Amino acid sequence: LYKLLGADGKLFESPTPGLFGGHRGRKGYGRLDCPCAARWIAKGYYVKHRVFFADEVAAIAAGYRPAACCMKERYALWKQVCARARDRQQALAIYKKLIDL
Secondary structure, eight states: OEEEEOTTSOEEEESSOOSEEEETTTTEEEETTOHHHHHHHHTTOSGGGEEEESSHHHHHHTTOEEOTTTOHHHHHHHHHHHHHOSSHHHHHHHHHHHTTO
């Protein structure tokens, strides 16, 4: 079984692996093949803060934003939304609507 972080921010066990990984402290999520995350993991960092999501919807619902390295277009959109939003929660709601999830 795989431990994934749900939309409610709580861990749950799943028979299938997650499609996205994230950093619990920085609240960012990205692809599992992200070269930036791989570099940090190879150096021995990041692993204890690593979380996994079934899909992008769950990552956003849990309060995570897209990673700058492996999700460049999504991250650029996120930055634009943040510039207009009053707080992170509003930014996440606007971002979710814009990417149609």
